[in-house]
């Protein structure tokens with residue numbers, strides 16, 4: 416079998432990777448739901464990009480499984496429809512030689528026996544010497560309604576005790592605390608926790624993975640990382656599009672379950688956790704769970720909900736309820752802002768604001784750590800420093816820093832210490848989160864996957880709020896498609912979390928003395944912390 420080498424295929428762009436799949440054991444990856452959206456857009460492209468860079472195990476086969484009957488050509492067409500411009504045709508051909516497709520139902524044992532047979536056929540090709548040590552990865556690119564059926568059939572008809580078995584599950588993991596516990600118990604009855612990889616793809620994003628390094632490899636961050644210096648933290652997710660054909664899903668889950676309870680809370684736990692004892696996955700997950708345990712359930716009065724409405728005029732955008740797959744009177748929130756509190760000695764008194772919305776003015780995911788006011792009389796009324804980690808787009812880390820305005824001026828100005836990855840690391844292409852995570856699965860590394868106790872805590876924090884919203888049928892505030900969210904989004908963050916809008920440009924100058932008063936009167940900038 417020929418594998419493309421990184422140098423051969425990736426051209427000048429490297430992923431900056433120093434690791435391939437460690438275990439060079441014969442490996443079969445089974446993608447359930449191989450006919451679907453996630454498989455097409457994320458799973459197969461991620462597998463391809465790993466293949467293209469020589470990062471898959473040397474002896475690997477990929478078996479797609481779904482109900483839809485597909486010819487090999489049709490399956491290949493689907494599996495490669497999202498590979499992107501980097502995909503050289505010889506690499507695509509090589510990759511497709513590793514991929515086969517089996518069609519079957521999700522609850523029919525005979526179909527799973529046929530799948531097992533196909534896996535064994537593939538095994539013979541990659542494992543002619545019949546080594547007993549092998550890896551099987553079962554990737555559930557499926558709606559949650561069939562997770563359990565498929566897991567049951569895998570265990571009953573496909574599972575091989577002699578192999579290392581890994582099952583990858585996509586979110587949503589349940590609907591609330593109770594359903595999530597039920598799912599965890601059901602899956603737990605079939606697979607041990609170390610066999611389960613719950614994907615939260617935000618944990619595979621470059622800047623989210625970078626938080627640990629920034630915090631614990633740089634002496635100055637840890638020194639100020641507490642309520643002593645930090646005023647508030649804002650974790651923001653903005654998407655510039657609405658339901659886009661996913662109305663049914665969005666309406667069932669809403670923005671809090673879709674993005675906050677998982678992606679944003681995972682990010683929060685890494686920003687807030689203590690230093691882990693080591694970089695071993697269980698040590699990292701212990702620390703995340705420890706901090707989640709100290710988060711108080713969110714109160715309705717600390718929550719702002721919104722739902723987008725259409726815009727009129729030429730090129731107007733549809734409102735949420737204009738989507739045919741959304742029920743007419745839906746009160747599902749497509750925007751939410753919540754204030755959370757971590758009740759431990761490090762963070763008591765620091766509000767954590769989560770904001771998430773669809774159909775907003777831009778695509779952006781940021782973590783904004785706002786420091787307290789400068790406690791000195793030399794420069795009163797200054798704007799606050801902020802450390803901003805921009806997860807997407809254009810990965811960057813910058814610190815909003817006050818400097819003397821350059822030149823003869825005595826004014827101060829807000830500027831930025833800016834580490835923009837696209838400028839600093841021009842030769843490195845940041846891998847997609849799914850490629851990173853699938854590589855972790857192949858390596859058996861759980862660090863960037865959600866453990867069942869973390870999940871339980873995440874639902875404990877959000878479930879009372881979600882149930883109250885549903886019971887009281889709280890009506891979300893309207894906001895226009897393409898806007899910044901419902902009226903009052905900034906006021907809410909400043910009232911509830913003491914957030915001070917930071918000026919893009921900040922000018923400060925000393926109080927005029929009699930000698931300088933004439934110059935001020937002639938029109939220089941007034942002293943203000945806010946623009």
Ligand SMILES: NC(=O)C1=CN([C@@H]2O[C@H](COP(=O)(O)OP(=O)(O)OC[C@H]3O[C@@H](n4cnc5c(N)ncnc54)[C@H](OP(=O)(O)O)[C@@H]3O)[C@@H](O)[C@H]2O)C=CC1
Pocket residue numbers: 448449450451452453454456481482483484521555556557558559560561585586587
């Ligand atoms: N799409 C995305 O961008 C993302 C998806 N996810 C998660 O990944 C998982 C898969 O998502 P996605 O690919 O979008 O889902 P799809 O709706 O595309 O479903 C995947 C496949 O599952 C089968 N399927 C669909 N509905 C049912 C049903 N009701 N009963 C049985 N089988 C069904 C279909 O295959 P067939 O009929 O051929 O069997 C379909 O091709 C979900 O858990 C989702 O939440 C997470 C992040 C992003």
Ligand SMILES: O=C1O[C@H](COP(=O)(O)O)[C@@H](O)[C@H](O)[C@H]1O
Pocket residue numbers: 616654673674780807
């Ligand atoms: O899990 C989800 O995430 C996407 C956003 O992911 P991103 O990597 O593009 O930031 C979101 O659109 C989707 O609703 C949600 O299910």
